[in-house]
Amino acid sequence: MIYDPVSANPLHGNPLKTRADVERALGDLFNPLLPFFSEGAARVRLDGAGAHFDRAAADLEGFARPLWGLxxxxxxxxKFDHWELYRRGLANGTDPEHPEYWGTVNATDQRMVELAAIGFTMRLLPHLVWEPLSEKAKRNLAAYLKHARQFDYADNNWKFFRILVDLGLAECGVEFDRSLTEKYLEELDGFYLGDGWYRDGNVRRIDHYIPFAMHFYGLIYAKLARGDEKRVAAYKERAELFAKDIRHWFDEDGGVLAFGRSLTYRFACGGIWGALAFADLEALPWGEIKGQFLRHLRWWADKPIANRDGVLSIGYGYPNLFMSESYNSAGSPYWALKAFLPLALPADHPFWMAEETPAVVSKKPVPLKHPGMVMTHTPGNVVALSSGQQNWQMRAGTEKYAKFVYSSRYGFSTEVDERAYSQGAFDGALAFSDDGRHYRVRETNEVAQIAEQTLYSRWKPWSDVEVETWLIPANLWHIRVHRITTPRALHATEGGFAIARADLNADTYIDEAGRAVAKSADDVSAIVDLTGKREGRAHRAYPNTNLIVSKTIVPQLRGEIPDGTTLLVTAAMALPAGAEAEAALSQVPHAPDMAALEAMFAREGVDVSAILVPERF
Known part of the structure; x- marks a missing residue:
């Protein structure tokens, strides 16, 4: 027998069509964790890799995150047969005299994150996790939660974690300082931008934390809070607006835009659909919400996302530490279980009773001012042209936020060697080198604007080099225009979409002047120089750089940039292999009129919301 890594995926083979299928999926995801519960049941340790927080917090993460589904x-x-295990873990983990004590919170701490799931569980299931505890265990658990909630939480979605703990304490009759609850609710409102969009704190980024955190927790609050009708109404109104936009981050097959940090949480990205159902909010027709929810789960079912024992790996489409963040421990991926929130609903709820309907995909580009994106739906894919956001705090933050284009089908790549310019993937990016070894790409913007369906940014790879970039949808292609002003000669590499590469290089590679094309059994990717100056290269990227597949080909354009001002005009596209892709190759768009482009932004350009927060160093 040859090991098939897809078969280790707990979702593999599950049709994921019905409520019973979803319930089975949750059990199949949880059961591989059982052998890893500690003797006292308070800790779940899945491997030896570390995160920036201590081991006790990582073990708590492994213990608590499954509760989002259970x-x-x-x-x-x-039915769940292991609530006694969780009761024992809660008692021992909060007992300072027990060897499996989780440790005391004394400042901003990862434990604050994980305690939110416990508060959520206490709010919904006090008869299972609170009432059966001994009086000592109740005192310890209440004291642990009350102690943790008095410290400052991170100035972002973390503020909801105190709110969720407070919901649980209130349900269990524990007295606490409710003024802290109100304070954080008010501060969370300060992150709201309008049109249903938040930002996740005072930062230059708007990412998946808006659907799977800000709205997810807000909708839980809207369902479970008592006596806060005005805020509940606001949360629902915002979510209804947001649903009409965020559906364009999902493709017709259930894939979601690969963008930003924390993508190892995988199908948590679909949590927004389940949260709408949980809050009884028909923001879109129930059949559409249900379709988005189930298609997203099904999209993950044929990916090798688990280790041989069925435990979810750190990674995205496969195990991959290159794309992880410093706060990812082995238990981190189980935030994916947030997707199972609709299991709280009875089988006769309209969400479960509805007939699943296809995704609503726009034939026209969809501009989204707040994240600074223009969304285009192509077959089996959604593409986001991106004005560029900023994340200097996270590993590979540049690749996760500052590329020109992101995709659900083709993902993006993270670079693995900053001193190997000639080997860089640079998909969806423009890289410069002044020594042939090191490189610079867009990391942040000085200006980012949107006008109609076109994006503009001004950025500096070095303090003395300025680049202006325009991004324009062009049917199945998109166009990038770069005006580069440099006092010295540079070399530049620009990449298209990365597609899967077969073993033994059994693909088609076309390297030509002004064009590079890669053709695999499943996909076609091309990049064309519309000014005809650069050399094309179908580049075999380093393995394990792309999020979705472990080996890729990236069509690139490469060439010298002289001192002075240079204009580069590029067209790029990727499509599933077939007649439509072949036809697109012969229908390359034309370069835009620069005077008209500049006049449009002078007349209509507005700042994207993601750029409006001051930089913090």
């Missing part, structure tokens, strides 16, 4: 399961009447 709690809705039980609340909806589903």
């Amino acid at each position: 709690t809705p399961l039980a609340a909806g009447g589903g």
Whole structure:
């Protein structure tokens, strides 16, 4: 027998069509964790890799994150045979005299994140996790939560974690300082931008934390809070607006835009659909919400996302530490179980009763001012032209936020060697080198604007080199215009979309003057120099750089940039292999009129929301 890594995926083979299928999926995801519970049940340790927080916090993460799925399961009447395990873990983890004590919170701490799942569980299932505890265990658990909640939480979505803990304490009759609850609710409102969009704190980025955190927790609050009708109404109104936009981050097959940090949480990205159902909010027709929810789960079912024992790996489409963040421990991926929130609903809820309907995909580009994106739907894919955001705090933050284009089908690549310019993937990016070894790409913007369906940014790879970039949708292609002003000669490499590469290089590679094309059994990717100056290269990128597939080909354009001002005009596209892709190769768009482009921005350009927060060093 040859090991097939896809078969280790707990979702593999599950049709994921019905509520029973979803319930089965949750059980299949949780059961591989059982052998890793500690003797006292308070810790779940899945491997030896580390995160920036201590081991006890990582073990708590492994213990608590499954509750995001298990709690809705039980609340909806589903069977789970291991609540005694969780009761024992709660008692021992909060007992300072027990060897499995989780450790005391004394400042901003990862434990604050994980305690939110416990508060959520106490709110929904006090009869399972609170009432059966001994009086000592109740005192310890209440004291642990009350102690943690008095410290400052990170100035972002973390503020919701105190809110969720407070919901649980209130449900269990524990007295606490409710003024802290109100304070954080008010501060969270300060992150709201309008049109349904938040930002995740005072930062230059708007990413998946808006759907799977800000709205997810807000909709839980809207369902479970008592006596806060005005805020509940606001959360629902915002979510209804947001749903009409965020559906364009999902493709017709259920894939989601690969963009930003924390993508190892995988199908948590679909949590927004389940949260709408949980809050009884028909922001879109129930059939559409259900379709988005189920298609997203199905999209993950044929990916090798688990280790041989069925434990979810750190990574995205496969195990991959290159794309991870410093706060990812082995238990981190189980935030994916947030997707199972609709299991709290009865089988006769309109969400479960609805007939699944296809995705609503726009034939026209969809501009999104707040994240600074223009979304285009192509077959089996959604593409985001991106004005560029900023994340200097996270590993590979530049690749996760500052590329020109992102995709659901083709993902993006993270670079693995900053001193190997000639080997860089640079998909969706323009890289410069002044020594042939090191390189610079866009990391942040000085200006980022949107006008109609076109994006503009001004950025500096070095303090004395300025680049202006325009991004324009062009049917199945998109166009990038770069005006580069440099006092010295540079070399530049610009990449298209990365597609899967077969073993033994059994693909088609076309390297030509002004064009590079890669053709695999499944996909076609091309990049064309519309000014005809650069050399094309179908580049075999380093393995394990792309998020979705482990080996890729990236069509690139490469050439010298003289001192002075240079204009580069590029067209790029990627499509599933077939007649449509072949036809597109012969229908390359034309370069835009620069005077008209500049006049449009002078007349209509507005700042994207992601650029409006001051930089913090």
